[in-house]
Amino acid sequence: MSDTNFDVIVVGAGPGGYVGAIRAAQLGLKTALVEAKHLGGICLNWGCIPTKALLRSAEIYEHMKHAANFGLGAKDVSFDLAKIVERSRGVSKQLSGGVGHLLKKNKVQVFDGYGKLLGGGKLSVEKDGKVFTTLSSKNIIMATGARAKSFPGLEPDGKQVWTYMEALVPNEVPKSLLVIGSGAIGIEFANFFHTFGADVTVVEALDSIMPVEDAEISAFAKKAMEKRGMKFKTGTLVKKLDKAADGVTATLEKGGKTETIKVDKVITAVGVVPNVENIGLEAAGVKLDERGFVAIDGYCKTSADGVYAIGDVAGAPCLAHKASHEAIICVEKIAGVKDVHPLDKSLIPGCTYCEPQVASVGLTEKAAKDKGYKVKVGRFPFMGNGKAIALGAPEGLVKTVFDEKTGELLGAHMVGAEVTELIQGFGVAKTLETTEADLMHTVFPHPTLSEMMHESVLDAYGKAIHF
């Protein structure tokens, strides 16, 4: 075997690609990883991680402003945006370096370059426009990720109209900000800039913010954020953006009526498009699905033999943990590991790190009813939980949805402090297929926010104790 021939080649080193490469190497496969820009992909460098670092600064700042509520004094509370951004970049750098070490430790051969399928199990790798090597393998995994989507008339220019790329490294806090799109990315930036003083308006085309979330939870979150001074315009379309030296005028339309608002900056967060261009998909005979993502089967196999796709490039939900999980399934299937099953998308949790946080797994109440389930719904408010009161975070709700017939936990939806750390409890429960009975029999430690998960389940069956 020459040094250009591998058991597995992975293209793209995001949470899909690098995890797949490490797993493949662990399974004894000779593995190459081709990455054009940055180990760790969008997630570590321009996505999940740096946003969470920024939001941590916002959270602490918010606490400091309310220190008096806790009997503490903090005078002249201030911030330095440059330092906040510097910290965020530092966190990304540290983790990206960590991925490099992990790959090395696992003997994954990393190629710094741009990979392109040539068909017939071959992949060219180029740097600065020149092909410097051609690799071959019976198994090539495309994990090229996605990038910000743009709509005609709303194209980002990097100066006044930002995507997450610019929003992650701002020079100053805009006085006023329009965020287009209320998915996780839009809402998180809206929260960040609001906390540091921007006058933020979020526009969402659909009727509720964070449209994938349970309607009750998203309404709750919206109200809480409105109370903090953020503005939302739902059911509203941004028709055009007129740029001038002193700001951007946005024309909004709702139900046939138009209005304009003028802002310093705009962030477009209207979704992502897969990186499917110029990577040789046609040469290899890889087909796309009707939404433009690479079409895959349950084991991430594409329409071309020996070519696989995982993560954002292979379709929604565009989440890092979905990418990593597909990576494991794909690689283990290639390696012939037993007991590999297609990913059950109803088991993928989703988290939004706004204030208050939102987290969920499984079907919303409406989706469950639309699917024909007769449901039992449990709710428990943060107000009834000792730990939430002690934390000074009494705003929130834990909602659970059960199939009345079988007791299957169909979905769990939460809003409130730290719920992004709680949701995986329900994730484990769903994966192990527990019913309401097992959840009721589980002992939850006191005092914790997790007790609300217990109470919510009890409430679904009319047995809640503290409410």
Place this chain on the structure above:
Amino acid sequence: MPIQILMPALSPTMEEGNLAKWCVKEGDTVESGDVIAEIETDKATMEVEAVDEGVIGKILVAEGTQGVKVNELIALLLEDGEDESALEGADTAAPAPSAPAQATDAPAKPDAAPAPTPAAPSTEKGDRIFSSPLARRIAAQEGLDLKALSGTGPRGRIVKRDIDAALAAGTGKATPAAPEAKAAPTAVASENKTISVDDPIFKLLPDYDAIPNSNMRKTIAKRLTESARDIPHFNLQVDVEIDKLMALRKELNSRDGADYKISVNDFLVKATSLALTRVPDCNVAFTDGAILKFKRVDMAIAVAVEGGLITPIIKDAASKGLATLANEAKDLAARARDGKLAPEEYQGGTFTISNLGMFGIKSFNSIINPPQGGILSVGAGEQRPVVKGGALAVATVVTLTLAVDHRCIDGSTGAAFIKELKALIEDPIALML
């Protein structure tokens, strides 16, 4: 009493295996989960883990022993506080098989027929059934016997998808003898009509061996009884000439670098699937509320396996090329014979092909595999005299017999399908389009 360690069944159809290696020796302390031995079946070597903790008291089957029957006693484990003296007089006879799936084919006396199995998961050592709480609850609600199911979760755990698959396929119903199971009325009826092993008539018959009904046997019996009783079958028969098809087959298989070997049956699978897409009214299932017209052809292929038959499925067969079909069919058939198919690989299917041509059968009728609407029976290809343009000639001819469910497919519809099928087979180049 020392705990008995029995030869495990590593797959639902495994009857015996080789004890390849002991990973422990007498006197070793083991904990639950420790690997104690390696068992070899015809295809794979698998590790056996200790279920209980204790000290290995005695190894009864030596390393390297071939053909150890499932449930045969292979070692004794001393529990906490027991010493070797406990081994004396320990029961070294293997217990009666507790699950039909694990029945050995040791000759059983007529009066030793297996007792009806209780529906509750047995707690007998080594016979634990791993299942999720949700799977257990739905199984109880639907009257399924967990023992009759195989699990696809981690380490064979029975999970909801296995239950869903069993419900969809109509398998795994608890026997009526199980008190808490609500057996479907039809199952009761069919079960009641089956002659009992205790029937006096057998006293008048010659001596015999009683082979306990395996799960597969029970499923075949139940589903085909239901099908023959409840589905109004009718048959359509046609002779097709396959000389052109055989010539094309030869040409394809002898191409340079061919990494496939296409059989006549693969051609027939392809032709039948294509014909079904052209006459989709034959790719149907009858239900109480509606006729379901499938948007895809999933072709089940009857494969004879030891102790019965199984129908692995080629999904979306019409859209697959011949090479893909051939390779997939070969792989499925091989794994079917090894008992290594996952449930989703043999449950479902919209239509079935059964071929007894290799046994020289000229033509035969099959029983529909419910809920499918039809099944095609393929006879042997043989040279027969045919009349062409008024003159006698010799052609290679196969007789195809279609059985359809008259509730959803009428004579003219079936005939339209047969016509399409015959045209495709006799002009096989059309299959490549």
